[in-house]
Amino acid sequence: MRSRIRGLAPTPILAGFLLTGAALAVLPLVLELSIYTHNLMTLTFLSVAGALAWNWMGGFLGQVSFGHAATFGVGGFVAARIVLWAPVPAPLAWLVGGLVAGVFALGAHPALRLRGPYFSIATIGLGEATRLLFTYWEDFTGGSSGLSLPIETALKHRLYWWGLGLVVLVTAASWLIRRSGLGLQLLAIKADVDAAADLGVSATFYQDLMIALSGAVVGVTGGMWASYFSFIEPNDMFGFDRSIGFVLMAVIGGVGTVLGPLLGAVVFVLLRQYLLASYPQLYLGVYGLLLIFIILFEPLGLTGLLRRLWQRLSALRGKV
Amino acid sequence: MERFIDLALSAVLLAGLYATMAYGLGIIYGVLRVVNLAHGGVIMMGAYMGWVLHRKLGVDPYLSIPIVVAASYLLGVAMYRVLVRHLPRGAAGGPASLLLLFGFWLVLRNGAYLLFTGDDQSITTAWSTSSVVVLGSQLSVSRLAVLAIGSVIPVGLHLFLHRTHLGRAIRAVAQNPDSCTLVGVDVERIYGITFGIGTALAGVAGLLSATLFAFNPGSGSSELLKSFVVVVLGGMGSVPGTGLAALILAVVEVFAILVLPSYLTSAVGFVMLVLVLVIRPGGLFGHRVLG
Amino acid sequence: MPLLATRALTKTFGGLRAVDALDLHLEEGEILGVIGPNGAGKTTLFSLIAGSIPPTAGAVLLDGVSMLGRPAFKMVRAGVVRTHQIVKPFPNLSVVENVVVGALHAGGRATGSVRDRAVEVLAFVGLEDRTHAFPGTLTLAGRKRLELARALATAPRVLMLDEVIAGLNPAEAQALATLIRRIRDERQVSVIMIEHVMPAVMSLSDRVVVLDRGRKIAEGTPAEVVNDSVVVDAYLGENHEGGTA
Ligand SMILES: Nc1ncnc2c1ncn2[C@@H]1O[C@H](COP(=O)(O)OP(=O)(O)OP(=O)(O)O)[C@@H](O)[C@H]1O
Numbered sequence: 001m002r003s004r005i006r007g008l009a010p011t012p013i014l015a016g017f018l019l020t021g022a023a024l025a026v027l028p029l030v031l032e033l034s035i036y037t038h039n040l041m042t043l044t045f046l047s048v049a050g051a052l053a054w055n056w057m058g059g060f061l062g063q064v065s066f067g068h069a070a071t072f073g074v075g076g077f078v079a080a081r082i083v084l085w086a087p088v089p090a091p092l093a094w095l096v097g098g099l100v101a102g103v104f105a106l107g108a109h110p111a112l113r114l115r116g117p118y119f120s121i122a123t124i125g126l127g128e129a130t131r132l133l134f135t136y137w138e139d140f141t142g143g144s145s146g147l148s149l150p151i152e153t154a155l156k157h158r159l160y161w162w163g164l165g166l167v168v169l170v171t172a173a174s175w176l177i178r179r180s181g182l183g184l185q186l187l188a189i190k191a192d193v194d195a196a197a198d199l200g201v202s203a204t205f206y207q208d209l210m211i212a213l214s215g216a217v218v219g220v221t222g223g224m225w226a227s228y229f230s231f232i233e234p235n236d237m238f239g240f241d242r243s244i245g246f247v248l249m250a251v252i253g254g255v256g257t258v259l260g261p262l263l264g265a266v267v268f269v270l271l272r273q274y275l276l277a278s279y280p281q282l283y284l285g286v287y288g289l290l291l292i293f294i295i296l297f298e299p300l301g302l303t304g305l306l307r308r309l310w311q312r313l314s315a316l317r318g319k320v
Numbered sequence: 321m322e323r324f325i326d327l328a329l330s331a332v333l334l335a336g337l338y339a340t341m342a343y344g345l346g347i348i349y350g351v352l353r354v355v356n357l358a359h360g361g362v363i364m365m366g367a368y369m370g371w372v373l374h375r376k377l378g379v380d381p382y383l384s385i386p387i388v389v390a391a392s393y394l395l396g397v398a399m400y401r402v403l404v405r406h407l408p409r410g411a412a413g414g415p416a417s418l419l420l421l422f423g424f425w426l427v428l429r430n431g432a433y434l435l436f437t438g439d440d441q442s443i444t445t446a447w448s449t450s451s452v453v454v455l456g457s458q459l460s461v462s463r464l465a466v467l468a469i470g471s472v473i474p475v476g477l478h479l480f481l482h483r484t485h486l487g488r489a490i491r492a493v494a495q496n497p498d499s500c501t502l503v504g505v506d507v508e509r510i511y512g513i514t515f516g517i518g519t520a521l522a523g524v525a526g527l528l529s530a531t532l533f534a535f536n537p538g539s540g541s542s543e544l545l546k547s548f549v550v551v552v553l554g555g556m557g558s559v560p561g562t563g564l565a566a567l568i569l570a571v572v573e574v575f576a577i578l579v580l581p582s583y584l585t586s587a588v589g590f591v592m593l594v595l596v597l598v599i600r601p602g603g604l605f606g607h608r609v610l611g
Numbered sequence: 612m613p614l615l616a617t618r619a620l621t622k623t624f625g626g627l628r629a630v631d632a633l634d635l636h637l638e639e640g641e642i643l644g645v646i647g648p649n650g651a652g653k654t655t656l657f658s659l660i661a662g663s664i665p666p667t668a669g670a671v672l673l674d675g676v677s678m679l680g681r682p683a684f685k686m687v688r689a690g691v692v693r694t695h696q697i698v699k700p701f702p703n704l705s706v707v708e709n710v711v712v713g714a715l716h717a718g719g720r721a722t723g724s725v726r727d728r729a730v731e732v733l734a735f736v737g738l739e740d741r742t743h744a745f746p747g748t749l750t751l752a753g754r755k756r757l758e759l760a761r762a763l764a765t766a767p768r769v770l771m772l773d774e775v776i777a778g779l780n781p782a783e784a785q786a787l788a789t790l791i792r793r794i795r796d797e798r799q800v801s802v803i804m805i806e807h808v809m810p811a812v813m814s815l816s817d818r819v820v821v822l823d824r825g826r827k828i829a830e831g832t833p834a835e836v837v838n839d840s841v842v843v844d845a846y847l848g849e850n851h852e853g854g855t856a
């Protein structure tokens with residue numbers, strides 16, 4: 001199927017994407033990155049992967065979730081428990097954490113037949129209920145005093161490439177979904193569930209599929225997060241603010257596009273870093289204003305801005 | 321048995337507060353079809369307004385109700401004029417309105433942090449510590465006052481919607497905005513007024529809640545969810561249904577203490593929310609718009 | 612055995628019997644017209660057959676097999692598809708992408724790539740020059756053709772058309788009527804069509820069923836139905852001019 005990104009053939013996009021990935025992969029090897037930068041980039045990769053996966057639900061299916069922290073937390077704690085329990089390689093623990101999180105996400109199945117605000121509000125409820133349950137389950141999560149993992153500096157360093165690999169994988173998956181019949185069906189469900197069903201699309205199946213995949217990827221990032229910080233705490237991992245983070249990243253970048261959540265997550269992490277360092281007291285408000293401005297003036301966020309810019313440029317070139 | 325009466329009474333007292341909170345969310349949804357995600361933020365602002373009036377100016381919280389109502393009403397009208405009015409209507413407006421109002425909530429939260437720091441606050445007056453004995457249970461005066469106000473508000477709201485010209489216009493717009501436009505009702509104005517009324521109710525709910533519970537700028541999400549449970553359970557803006565639903569939620573929450581560790585009782589509301597949405601999306605008493 | 616049949620199909624909304632113990636059948640290769648006054652239950656009948664809503668009682672049989680409990684998406688895979696009286700294009704997908712969504716569910720009834728089939732169907736309905744346009748830019752006639760194309764792309768055995776001609780000007784109506792006949796003749800699709808536009812339904816249909824308040828009040832060839840006094844009383848008498856205008 002043809003790409004919907006009109007005017008750009010798939011090949012240059014693919015080439016650009018692979019080049020960027022390769023450049024990022026060798027970057028720490030050729031440049032002396034400070035530990036701070038190295039780690040910040042690692043965290044950015046985790047956020048990008050999470051935002052892209054959130055977008056499978058919130059963007060492609062139009063089911064805006066305010067509860068994705070639930071899968072982040074489940075993935076994180078399962079991975080952490082595995083690492084503490086047996087000497088398995090960390091990536092295996094992340095994978096299992098992700099799988100469990102994906103299955104856990106299917107618990108939202110009954111809520112998936114709700115649409116629009118009803119679904120979103122239900123996810124707030126599910127997310128908060130999950131947080132309370134896991135905080136209460138001290139044997140598993142350590143309760144509000146959290147869980148400590150053995151500190152592994154080398155693993156933390158290598159997480160850069162694991163995170164980058166995950167980003168490459170999830171970006172490629174987003175792009176393939178978007179260009180495939182699967183993506184069209186997701187967008188059809190988003191536009192009109194009943195009309196989609198009348199053309200043979202099983203909304204139930206695709207919504208279950210996407211929430212499980214989305215939850216699994218976010219769960220994997222939760223596991224990586226646990227390895228990165230060597231300490232996790234349920235009120236943070238399952239927190240409402242974390243769920244909001246996924247929403248903000250996707251909205252800032254452009255909901256429903258592939259590029260959007262990617263850009264949005266980068267901006268979100270950098271902005272957060274900057275605000276927390278310089279204006280911690282304005283941190284929430286800046287995001288609030290950003291949301292308001294985006295919804296009112298450019299619903300497609302940064303991607304929308306870029307598209308406008310691109311159109312201007314093309315128009316100018318056309319005149320010359 | 322005594323414990324049972326205690327719990328039952330505290331459930332009834334809580335229900336008044338929940339009903340007030342929920343009407344604010346319900347009336348806006350009933351008329352504009354917009355879920356005011358900033359609802360929790362407005363409740364939090366109402367609490368701070370009452371706190372400032374009491375702490376800095378020495379105004380008794382019950383006397384400051386008119387001031388809080390007026391200020392929240394104006395806030396609501398402004399929210400409508402500046403933000404909500406510019407949203408696309410219909411299906412596409414759904415996620416957009418959520419995100420927009422959520423953004424506004426973040427701004428409110430940040431504003432409150434800047435003005436009042438993140439510390440827990442509460443409004444304590446002479447009332448807070450005095451109590452009366454009802455059916456053998458000690459009941460604090462402030463809880464009784466909240467119940468009293470929480471019962472007057474729905475009655476007043478019901479009379480307003482049914483007996484006044486403006487109230488009837490609001491109900492008509494809720495039923496069918498298009499035909500209202502045809503007969504010359506200024507629908508935009510009605511929307512603004514309704515949003516104002518909804519936030520005024522939320523503001524009062526915040527004030528009342530502040531006389532009972534501690535709050536901080538981050539407060540509001542559980543209030544939002546509880547309001548939503550009540551609105552959905554009560555059938556989207558039906559005034560008597562909302563009252564009954566508030567009572568149900570309060571009873572379930574309060575009695576959950578008997579079977580659940582206290583830490584988990586607040587999860588009851590969330591679970592109820594999801595169950596209600598999934599099992600009875602039309603509410604327990606059937607779907608009505610501003611009955 | 613008829614291709615499609617309904618047995619005592621019933622749907623009530625509260626106290627209202629929108630479709631009332633209806634027995635219908637559709638033969639292979641037939642065009643069946645369904646007419647009746649507003650609110651007769653025609654659209655509800657389509658929703659029941661298509662599996663969009665569950666019946667209160669009764670059954671739908673395809674090739675003699677009960678389709679009870681099959682949701683809409685499974686009916687499409689079984690070869691039964693409907694269009695909507697108020698067209699429902701996906702505004703966020705281009706014209707061809709709209710059609711691809713249908714083409715993905717042709718099951719084993721079609722050969723060739725999904726995209727080729729979508730393009731072929733677009734050409735068949737005459738929308739080939741709007742392939743990459745968005746539905747919002749189409750005229751009403753264009754959107755009705757798109758609605759038709761999406762349904763056709765599922766390679767149906769039974770195609771249910773809900774007032775596809777209504778609202779079009781005479782030239783467009785004529786073109787669409789020709790298209791419906793070609794769907795039956797060239798694509799071997801059996802058609803049930805709801806229509807208020809009498810000349811169209813009378814000239815196209817092999818057989819006509821008249822509904823009133825959920826019940827079948829008459830059935831026969833177009834000529835028989837037009838001369839049926841019950842029908843004239845219930846429907847044609849008062850609505851005939853309105854329908855043709
Ligand atoms: N979802 C529903 N809930 C309640 N009543 C309904 C519903 N759908 C249809 N009805 C009622 O059922 C009856 C039949 O409606 P239907 O749409 O099937 O009529 P129709 O024959 O298609 O009419 P028209 O020619 O106007 O399209 C009408 O009285 C309608 O109001």
Ligand SMILES: [Mg+2]
Binds near residue numbers: 653654655696
């Ligand atoms: Mg109809």
